[in-house]
Amino acid sequence: MTKKMLTNIFAEITHACKEKNHPYRYFYMSSCGLNGHIRQRTMVLRDVIDGQFLQVYTDRRSKKMTHINEHNEVSLLFFNPDTLTQITMVAYVEIEKDKDELQKKWETIPDFVKSDYVVSDIPGTIIQHPDQTQYNDHSGNFTILYFIPEKIEILQIKRPNNIRASYEKTNFGWEGVYITP
Numbered sequence: 762m763t764k765k766m767l768t769n770i771f772a773e774i775t776h777a778c779k780e781k782n783h784p785y786r787y788f789y790m791s792s793c794g795l796n797g798h799i800r801q802r803t804m805v806l807r808d809v810i811d812g813q814f815l816q817v818y819t820d821r822r823s824k825k826m827t828h829i830n831e832h833n834e835v836s837l838l839f840f841n842p843d844t845l846t847q848i849t850m851v852a853y854v855e856i857e858k859d860k861d862e863l864q865k866k867w868e869t870i871p872d873f874v875k876s877d878y879v880v881s882d883i884p885g886t887i888i889q890h891p892d893q894t895q896y897n898d899h900s901g902n903f904t905i906l907y908f909i910p911e912k913i914e915i916l917q918i919k920r921p922n923n924i925r926a927s928y929e930k931t932n933f934g935w936e937g938v939y940i941t942p
């Protein structure tokens with residue numbers, strides 16, 4: 762039963778990355794650098810590879826990359842307000858290193874999405890006005906991250922009983938148990 766819950770969640774997340782308005786298409790990623798400061802931000806889920814690795818795009822100059830390079834474990838949070846379901850994940854991060862793969866993906870991205878990754882100044886630089894944002898004409902700062910979940914918790918708020926399940930990745934696949942909400 763817990764296994765089915767996890768299978769359903771992965772199926773829904775996989776569906777969500779192709780559905781513009783699905784609540785799981787946007788999720789929150791928390792990271793922690795060497796100094797112990799925590800940052801969190803919204804991300805767009807771009808794909809789910811092999812049914813379990815979450816793919817996102819980012820700018821390699823952003824603060825999250827500093828954090829990931831210092832400590833490559835992150836916490837992810839998804840929330841569906843329609844079903845009152847919360848999913849949290851502890852995940853390791855892999856950064857795409859293959860230049861051909863990055864270029865191949867870049868060529869499939871619509872121009873309006875590309876503009877998010879071609880800002881001239883490093884993300885977080887002070888500017889006079891948003892209209893003064895300058896753009897590069899190359900894809901050099903675009904990169905792809907893969908989140909590899911190691912632990913997952915699902916909490917569904919419902920009557921008469923809230924449901925909470927906890928999963929760990931083992932050598933035999935995902936092992937899950939119900940836990941008190």
Ligand SMILES: Cc1cc2nc3c(=O)[nH]c(=O)nc-3n(C[C@H](O)[C@H](O)[C@H](O)COP(=O)(O)O)c2cc1C
Pocket residue numbers: 787800801802803804805806817818819820823824825826884885
């Ligand atoms: C709706 C929305 C979607 C976003 N999607 C992404 C994304 O997919 N990738 C990304 O790097 N930043 C995305 N951002 C911007 C991040 O939330 C964040 O502000 C930015 O990446 C800088 O974060 P950092 O300084 O912690 O690295 C998104 C922001 C919003 C509001």
